[in-house]
Amino acid sequence: MTTELFKKDILPVKDKLYRLALRMLTNPAEAQDAVQEVLLKLWQQGDALQKIDNLEAWAMRITKNWCLDKLRSKHRRTEDLDQAPVQTDGSPSAQQKLEKKETYKKVHQLIQKLPEKQMMVVQLRDIEGMTYKEIEQTIDMPQNQIKVNLFRARQKLKALMTKTINYEV
């Protein structure tokens, strides 16, 4: 495979691969390494790549597997580190802003803490906008299962929002 073809077909999906790696590994530096390793792997596959139908799904698959291996060798899933505390000057609108930031944090953490299968489908469907078929190609999950996992994850999101409203009222 030529550099040009690689640039044209593979490199454009690098951000997608990064987001997936980041979702699984949570650490940006590790996620970047992951993408680099995956791209190297793909590069070494050379001309064989041209025979593959859906290069994007293929690359995502490799990324997923690479990250899973990494996680297993670590024996843990690193928890999402809390961001630095947000400043507030106590004024009403600052207070509202703080609440809003908290809500965003909660949503983000909920997604991060989902069981692996649900987390994957949220990443691939709700964030990347992939079709059920593409998701199936990427993570080997039958479409009915994809739907079930999506349902469960989204119900959790809904519950979180309801809880949040009740708190603020």
Add this chain to the structure above:
Amino acid sequence: MKSIKFMLLLVAFCILGATTSNGQSQANAIDKYFKQYVDNQDFTVVYISGKMFELFGKLDIDKETLDLDDEEDVEAIMDIARDMKGLRILTTDINSDRYYKEAKSKISTGEYEVLMTVRTQDGDNVEFLILENEANNKIAELLLLVGGDDFVLLSFVGNLDLDKIVKLANEMEKD
């Protein structure tokens, strides 16, 4: 061969531009507060779409292309381009002071935060406003209002990083 490639990109872009529905579904200050300036014959209006910014990313742009002296300036500018979803420019040299005052008062400071108000050495009045995206701590829209001989309103929409913009200013000052 390379010019053919560029031509193809250009054609693809034009087709894309012609067939996709108005991608300007982005929220921005001009749609919210300044529709009448856009319709106003006194004003020059320019729009650079997200698709165009994507195109910039695919072309290789260096200081020669941009006619700038400093490669770092170019890098800083193109680094910000990656985060851009839309640039809207409104400008006029008629009644510029009036429009500047009017524009300043129209923008709801409940929504937009004033970053800085300045009177430059040339006697221009400048105001920076931002709309923060709390979901990712980036700037969803940066507004630049300039009043002087010309009235200029620049609306930068995207996922802007204030650090990158400061970096650009610093790079420019180095020359």
Add this chain to the structure above:
Amino acid sequence: MKSDMIKQLLDRYFEGNSSLKEEQQLRRYFTEGPVAPELIAYQAIFQVLQAEQEIKLPSDFESNFMKLIETPESETKIRSIALRRPIRLWISRAAAIIILVLGLAWVLQPLNEPTETASIDWSQYEPEDPEEAIEYYKQAMLKLGAALNNGASTAGTNIKHVEEMGQFFK
């Protein structure tokens, strides 16, 4: 009316029954606003999803990677011959475009709907080609940088002050 439709879509979404298109609609609705007050609670979900989708690798990643491969580039950078043309020509071309756009706008005026909520069709204000566009963008960025520098020194503070403001967002 619109918010009823959104409520329906939301229900389908939470049931896991929504199509991709419907999900895109929901995302657009909640990120572009305005959002109906009774639905505000759900806005955070879609805003976070949108923000997550916009995460990107740092700008130097690709070039670093290409260096890593160490393949001698068989071609030099993908240049367009068109972009090598002297940029100074843009002034007269831009003027011609502006006149054209203004002329068109004037001609099309009777067709404008007087409705308050008619949104602007921005596509008519786009430059003809990337050369124009990048020049406009560059001018806008230079103006931004200059104003920042000018403002910072005029205000008696230096750029550090603005950087500190940047910290406030983190």
